[in-house]
Amino acid sequence: MTVLIRRLAGHLARGLVMILIVTTVSFFVIRSVPGDPMAAKYEKLVEQGMSPEAAQRAVEVLYGFAPSGGLWQQYVDYMTGLFRLDLGQSLTIPGVGVSTVLFSAAKWTILPVLAGTLLSFLIGVILGVYAAVRRSGRLGDALAISGSLLHGVPQYVLALLLMAVFTTLIPILPAGGTADIMYEPGLNAGYIGSLIEYATLPVLTYALASYGGWILAMKSSVVTVLGDDFILAAELRGMKRGIVFRYIARNAILPLFTILALSLGTLFGGAIFIERIFNYPGLGLMLIDSITNRDYALMGGAFLLITGAIIVANIMADLFYTVIDPRVRGGEGAP
Numbered sequence: 001m002t003v004l005i006r007r008l009a010g011h012l013a014r015g016l017v018m019i020l021i022v023t024t025v026s027f028f029v030i031r032s033v034p035g036d037p038m039a040a041k042y043e044k045l046v047e048q049g050m051s052p053e054a055a056q057r058a059v060e061v062l063y064g065f066a067p068s069g070g071l072w073q074q075y076v077d078y079m080t081g082l083f084r085l086d087l088g089q090s091l092t093i094p095g096v097g098v099s100t101v102l103f104s105a106a107k108w109t110i111l112p113v114l115a116g117t118l119l120s121f122l123i124g125v126i127l128g129v130y131a132a133v134r135r136s137g138r139l140g141d142a143l144a145i146s147g148s149l150l151h152g153v154p155q156y157v158l159a160l161l162l163m164a165v166f167t168t169l170i171p172i173l174p175a176g177g178t179a180d181i182m183y184e185p186g187l188n189a190g191y192i193g194s195l196i197e198y199a200t201l202p203v204l205t206y207a208l209a210s211y212g213g214w215i216l217a218m219k220s221s222v223v224t225v226l227g228d229d230f231i232l233a234a235e236l237r238g239m240k241r242g243i244v245f246r247y248i249a250r251n252a253i254l255p256l257f258t259i260l261a262l263s264l265g266t267l268f269g270g271a272i273f274i275e276r277i278f279n280y281p282g283l284g285l286m287l288i289d290s291i292t293n294r295d296y297a298l299m300g301g302a303f304l305l306i307t308g309a310i311i312v313a314n315i316m317a318d319l320f321y322t323v324i325d326p327r328v329r330g331g332e333g334a335p
Contacts (some may be wrong), residue, residue: 007318011319014292016328018311019304020308022077023082023304024075026299026303028071028075029332031302042055045260052126082304085295087099087102087301088301090295091294101188101301102301102302105282106283106305109283109284112199112206113206115323116118116205116209116210117205117207117260120209120210120211121210121260123211124215124217124218127143127147127213128143129222131219133248143219145214147211147213151216155209156273158205161279162205166201167201174197174198177278179191179195180197187216195235195303202275202278202280210263217259221253222249222252225251257320262313265311265313266310276288286302287299
């Protein structure tokens with residue numbers, strides 16, 4: 001337990017430093033993006049009848065450029081607000097806080113990506129074991145080829161193919177959106193069924209896009225474990241093949257749990273192209289809109305959320321692997 005606490009404390013300290021570095025870098029990079037959103041907003045306010053001087057002051061306040069402060073003053077103000085858990089106001093949706101916008105978009109990203117990732121992990125692990133055990137047969141070859149093919153196809157290509165098949169050739173699924181507008185949002189069967197129907201294609205895309213990686217990784221891990229001494233010893237002792245099979249799968253899957261934890265950390269990043277193709281209002285689509293609108297506060301909040309999620313996932317992966325594999329505990333429990 002002491003080892004785990006020390007590792008956790010070290011990870012948290014490094015994570016906070018990394019968040020500070022990423023936040024600082026993203027702050028200055030975002031504000032160096034080509035284009036002048038202030039000029040566009042200024043022209044719009046003047047067209048609406050505001051005087052040039054008043055429009056200039058309004059734009060400076062709106063975008064965080066105080067007349068008496070420069071870029072470094074903006075940075076200090078931004079970090080001060082961040083320590084108060086205040087990410088500022090969104091320009092994409094005026095009057096709404098960045099935290100509110102991020103939470104609203106995150107729920108549309110996490111559920112389909114999580115479902116697709118776990119589905120592909122489960123199927124990929126099971127089939128990966130069979131692909132390794134029967135690698136000299138036709139089944140093993142077919143599974144390995146399917147994994148290689150899907151692993152090499154970009155996500156947006158899979159999304160377009162699935163849309164063409166299931167919305168045009170076999171029109172059984174909706175092409176985009178989150179739910180049918182005829183149903184009132186809430187805990188009712190019609191709305192929940194509509195949510196599932198509209199999420200089917202994004203979930204299927206996520207699952208197929210990551211299936212190839214899981215099956216190939218599991219096959220490689222199983223093949224490695226098959227050459228270990230304890231497997232040979234178990235077979236020589238006459239243990240039943242089913243028991244040996246369970247030993248193989250249990251040891252081979254350990255590295256994949258770490259990969260799974262790390263992949264879950266990218267949930268908040270979403271899949272930009274998939275959300276754009278299916279018009280799914282998740283974090284990826286929100287990030288595109290914030291870049292298009294030069295919404296500095298929203299861009300910074302999105303980068304901060306993605307960075308924090310990845311750092312937390314790294315910490316959880318390391319601690320989880322420490323718990324399930326005693327060999328990496330650094331002598332915990334030794335006399």
